[in-house]
Amino acid sequence: MTEKLLQVDDLAVAYPRKGFRRGATEILHGVSFDIDQGKTLGVVGESGSGKTTIGRAILGLAPITRGTVTFDGVDITRAARSKRASLAADLQVVFQDPFSSLNPAMEIGQILAEPLEIQKVGPTESRARVAELLDRVGLPANAITRLPREFSGGQRQRIAIARALALRPKLIVCDEPVSALDLTTQARVLDLFLEIQQDLGVSYLFISHDLDVIRHISHEVAVLYRGDVVEHGRSTAVTADPQHPYTQRLLLASPLPDPDKQSERRALRARMAEDERLADVAGGDR
Numbered sequence: 440m441t442e443k444l445l446q447v448d449d450l451a452v453a454y455p456r457k458g459f460r461r462g463a464t465e466i467l468h469g470v471s472f473d474i475d476q477g478k479t480l481g482v483v484g485e486s487g488s489g490k491t492t493i494g495r496a497i498l499g500l501a502p503i504t505r506g507t508v509t510f511d512g513v514d515i516t517r518a519a520r521s522k523r524a525s526l527a528a529d530l531q532v533v534f535q536d537p538f539s540s541l542n543p544a545m546e547i548g549q550i551l552a553e554p555l556e557i558q559k560v561g562p563t564e565s566r567a568r569v570a571e572l573l574d575r576v577g578l579p580a581n582a583i584t585r586l587p588r589e590f591s592g593g594q595r596q597r598i599a600i601a602r603a604l605a606l607r608p609k610l611i612v613c614d615e616p617v618s619a620l621d622l623t624t625q626a627r628v629l630d631l632f633l634e635i636q637q638d639l640g641v642s643y644l645f646i647s648h649d650l651d652v653i654r655h656i657s658h659e660v661a662v663l664y665r666g667d668v669v670e671h672g673r674s675t676a677v678t679a680d681p682q683h684p685y686t687q688r689l690l691l692a693s694p695l696p697d698p699d700k701q702s703e704r705r706a707l708r709a710r711m712a713e714d715e716r717l718a719d720v721a722g723g724d725r
């Protein structure tokens with residue numbers, strides 16, 4: 440049996456209402472899912488559905504009002520600060536924007552060595568690990584003396600991935616990590632994520648608004664709609680035969696014109712039109 444690395448149970452998050460002394464706006468209304476070791480859960484949903492908030496809650500950066508987040512056997516919503524700090528290396532993040540997530544004044548070698556220094560890794564081992572990380576993400580060894588601005592968007596995202604891998608984490612929260620990239624670069628970076636997972640057994644919580652991206656990268660998918668998980672299942676099943684009307688709409692809006700899926704989508708559109716027609720007829724009969 441595969442071990443559960445992350446278990447999220449009935450997670451609710453609420454932010455205090457701006458301009459009010461009391462009251463809070465609930466963003467997540469009790470979401471539950473888990474992630475096995477070495478697997479990927481894709482979280483998909485439209486803008487504002489709460490995807491980033493899920494990632495932030497797992498990283499301890501959002502106000503959790505209910506539920507539990509158990510990471511590697513520890514309930515991090517109730518664990519002491521010292522215990523959470525000891526888990527920090529195992530839980531890393533890659534953000535959407537590789538331009539703002541890398542310090543523009545630091546050379547790549549420094550950016551990658553920084554987390555190692557914090558973990559008190561000595562200089563000789565650190566140099567070897569930085570070289571290994573660059574190789575791992577397909578960047579040349581001479582990148583160490585260069586600055587982020589000397590790299591393209593895709594290369595910068597590779598640097599951000601290398602930085603996330605520096606401490607050999609068990610889980611990486613990937614928050615729209617390919618959304619700022621063109622389609623060809625997206626595909627290459629997604630393949631890198633897959634290759635890394637195959638080699639290192641790392642798990643991903645992979646957030647995206649794009650069902651095609653999620654289909655490519657995830658074993659399972661959770662569809663988030665206005666702070667609730669409305670559909671959850673194996674990625675192939677959910678994307679081939681979505682059950683919830685919201686997932687069906689997301690699939691139709693999916694931006695990649697995948698030729699193999701064209702006829703499938705036409706059939707789905709026809710089925711939805713027919714469902715709507717029947718609903719109209721039923722409504723008219725009442």
Ligand SMILES: Nc1ncnc2c1ncn2[C@@H]1O[C@H](COP(=O)(O)OP(=O)(O)OP(=O)(O)O)[C@@H](O)[C@H]1O
Pocket residue numbers: 454455466484485486487488489490491492493648
């Ligand atoms: N710090 C905050 N304070 C108050 N409200 C917030 C805060 N952060 C997010 N929200 C609200 O929570 C809701 C969900 O935001 P979130 O960023 O999680 O959505 P998302 O699905 O990731 O959207 P996007 O794809 O646009 O990033 C939004 O209505 C947002 O305005």
